[in-house]
Amino acid sequence: VLMFTDLRLAADGSMPDSTMADQMNGRVGDHVLVNGQKNPRLAVAMGAKRRLRLYNATNARFLRLAFDGAAMTIIGTDGGLLEKPVAANEIMLSPAERVELVVAFDRPGAATLTTLDYDRGWMGAGRPADAGLTLLTADVAETPGEAMPPLPERLRPIAPLGQPAVSRRLVFTETMAMNATSMEMGFLINGKAFDMERVDIVARAGETELWEIVNQADMDHPFHLHGTQFQVVEHERDGKVSKPPYRAWKDTVNVARGETVRLLLRQERPGARMYHCHILEHEQLGMMGIVDVQA
Numbered sequence: 392v393l394m395f396t397d398l399r400l401a402a403d404g405s406m407p408d409s410t411m412a413d414q415m416n417g418r419v420g421d422h423v424l425v426n427g428q429k430n431p432r433l434a435v436a437m438g439a440k441r442r443l444r445l446y447n448a449t450n451a452r453f454l455r456l457a458f459d460g461a462a463m464t465i466i467g468t469d470g471g472l473l474e475k476p477v478a479a480n481e482i483m484l485s486p487a488e489r490v491e492l493v494v495a496f497d498r499p500g501a502a503t504l505t506t507l508d509y510d511r512g513w514m515g516a517g518r519p520a521d522a523g524l525t526l527l528t529a530d531v532a533e534t535p536g537e538a539m540p541p542l543p544e545r546l547r548p549i550a551p552l553g554q555p556a557v558s559r560r561l562v563f564t565e566t567m568a569m570n571a572t573s574m575e576m577g578f579l580i581n582g583k584a585f586d587m588e589r590v591d592i593v594a595r596a597g598e599t600e601l602w603e604i605v606n607q608a609d610m611d612h613p614f615h616l617h618g619t620q621f622q623v624v625e626h627e628r629d630g631k632v633s634k635p636p637y638r639a640w641k642d643t644v645n646v647a648r649g650e651t652v653r654l655l656l657r658q659e660r661p662g663a664r665m666y667h668c669h670i671l672e673h674e675q676l677g678m679m680g681i682v683d684v685q686a
């Protein structure tokens with residue numbers, strides 16, 4: 392398990408208070424840690440494979456990752472295994488997303504998990520360094536280890552959710568109100584800020600729904616839904632529609648600025664629960680709603 396967190400420290404080792412930029416972008420730390428350590432090392436034999444489950448447990452850092460010196464194969468996402476393994480040169484994990492990989496260490500020497508540049512629509516000054524961070528180093532021995540069997544061709548079936556009975560549209564926007572002393576950000580869904588006393592969506596248990604998440608804001612927002620797993624069916628940006636490279640169960644998907652993401656979902660368990668942007672400041676400043684699932 393590789394749990395990514397990030398931490399901001401002042402020169403004296405204390406944790407500074409959040410700033411206005413943190414309210415807008417979500418607080419990002421200066422030090423990206425893996426399981427609480429900075430660039431931990433992993434010793435592996437040549438030819439070894441490791442199954443790694445990656446969690447983006449940072450508040451607001453978008454992790455675009457590549458393995459330098461080792462080959463990655465995606466085998467799972469937020470909601471478990473894919474239908475079959477998919478080779479990948481890089482992976483993108485927005486806050487709260489997870490991915491499961493098999494990494495093959497076939498070359499002796501250091502293999503490093505590094506970050507690539509990703510512009511998530513930073514507002515104001517102080518955009519953190521995204522690219523060129525080494526998060527984990529695997530020391531691959533000269534001596535080959537025991538031969539490892541190839542991955543199975545089939546992991547499990549994922550049945551498509553099929554035709555939706557209901558379609559919903561959720562439009563994300565940002566607002567900024569200035570007064571003499573401060574600036575207040577708001578993050579809205581369909582023009583409304585979250586209200587604990589308001590039910591935004593009434594759904595029926597067992598019914599398939601199409602949710603269209605439209606990001607009209609200037610920043611990316613990782614959309615997260617409670618209670619079930621969804622299937623992303625398409626992305627649309629600048630009039631161009633694209634399909635995801637594989638079918639998967641997910642509970643978090645990045646909706647890039649200017650993008651529309653369409654997903655299919657079905658809630659089975661009755662009860663009221665949330666959907667929200669997973670950047671905590673955005674959710675606190677309004678970008679959250681309640682779906683009440685009725686039996």
Ligand SMILES: [Cu+2]
Pocket residue numbers: 578611612613668669670673674678
């Ligand atoms: Cu957000």
